[in-house]
Amino acid sequence: MAGRLDGKVAIVTGAGSGIGKAIAERFHREGAAVVVVDLKADRAEAVASELGDRAVPIAADVTRPEDNQRAVATAVQRFGKLDIFMGNAGVFDGFLSLPQYQTPDQLVEMFDRLFAVNVKGYLLGAYAAVPELLKTQGTLLFTASTAGFYTNQGGIIYTMSKHAVVGLIRELAYELAPKIRVNGIAPGGTFTDLRNAIPLGAEFGDPDKRSLFDMPGLDQFIIQSTPLRRVNRPEDHAAVAAFLASDDAAGLTGVIVHCDGGYGIR
Ligand code: NAD
Incomplete structure (x- = not known):
């Protein structure tokens, strides 16, 4: 059976781990050529070499405009289009609540780091990609989070950053249609390495509260608060991303699919 993404060229950022890796693998399996971007x-390199043909790795920092431009240029040079x-x-911010920050400097450091990657990184990626996507009538996709909609899915700064991602998706959907x-x-x-991605030093904040992901029994906690009684896997999100990227979703824009086992049905 033909893949839904046969002949397509995709860039996936943060594709070296977790959800991005699963998305790169799924896009590739559905027939796309994939530019695998990671800091x-x-x-x-490991993900691109595992994929083999139709994959190229790029070490890039999405907070830098030139790195986003380089990723897009590589897609066009290697595969002819995007x-x-x-x-x-x-x-991630390790679920830190506002009072857990011991100094304003710590708050500013976390804010700058998370907004640089989670928000500015997406904006710069879109800016670099849009000229090529206009040529192909292509598609933009972003990983938001339940933290873009609900409380207690991250700390204060992660939640703010993912609310900004929701705004980015909805506004761009309107502007680019x-x-x-x-x-x-x-x-x-x-469960991914995101729990290890807290950008501040180990001594920062209260170590016992730095990451709920480190709590014993977290899987049970998620299962109990999730109607489908499961912890979704990166592959579950990748399947949804592949659908949204494909022509099967030709009638959809401005949609954010909640891959949360029904957590938000309340
Ligand atoms: P992860 O840590 O496993 O993977 C993230 C990847 O992004 C890493 O390989 C990392 O090196 C890369 N990265 C980080 N900063 C970068 C930068 N400046 N430039 C380029 N690459 C960079 O985490 P994950 O859980 O797979 O997270 C992927 C996305 O899913 C994130 O946007 C995250 O906020 C979102 N998300 C995750 C969860 C979860 O529970 N894991 C839930 C909701 C949303």
Whole structure:
């Protein structure tokens, strides 16, 4: 059976790990050529070499405009065009609440870091990709989060950053229609390396509260608060991303699919 993304060219950021890696693998399996972007060169290379043909790794920092431009230029040079840009690279705040910050400097450091990657990174990626996507009538996709809609899915700054991602998706969907479809996925709690991606030092804050992901029994906590009684896997999110990227979703723009086992039905 033909793949739904046969002949398409995709960029996936943060594709060296977790949800982005699963998306790169799924896009590739559905027939796309994939530019595998990650801050960590070894991760990008490992994923691209696992994919084999139709995959190229790029070590890039999505917070830098020139790195986003380089990713798009690589897609065009290597594969001739760009059809799908999937902004996914993100960092987390370890569920830190406002009072847990011991100094304003810590608050500013976390804010700058998370907004640089989670928000500016997506904006710069879209800016770099849109000229090529206009040529192919392509599609933009972003990984949001249940933290873009609900409380207690992250700390204060992560939640703010993912609310901004929801705004980015909805506004861009309006601005770029009818040529470019813009959609997103909103994963609920998913076991990935994101729990290790807290950008501040280990001594920062209260170590016992730094990451709920480190709590014993977290999987049971998620299962109990999720109507489908499961912890979604990166592959579950990748399946939704592949649908949104494909022509099967030709009628959808401005949609953010909640991949959360029904957490939000309340
Ligand atoms: P992860 O840490 O496993 O993967 C993130 C990848 O992004 C890493 O390989 C990292 O090196 C890369 N990265 C970080 N900063 C970067 C930068 N500046 N430039 C390029 N690459 C960079 O995390 P994940 O859970 O797979 O997260 C992927 C996305 O899913 C994020 O946007 C995250 O906010 C979102 N998300 C995750 C969960 C979850 O529970 N894991 C839930 C909702 C949303």
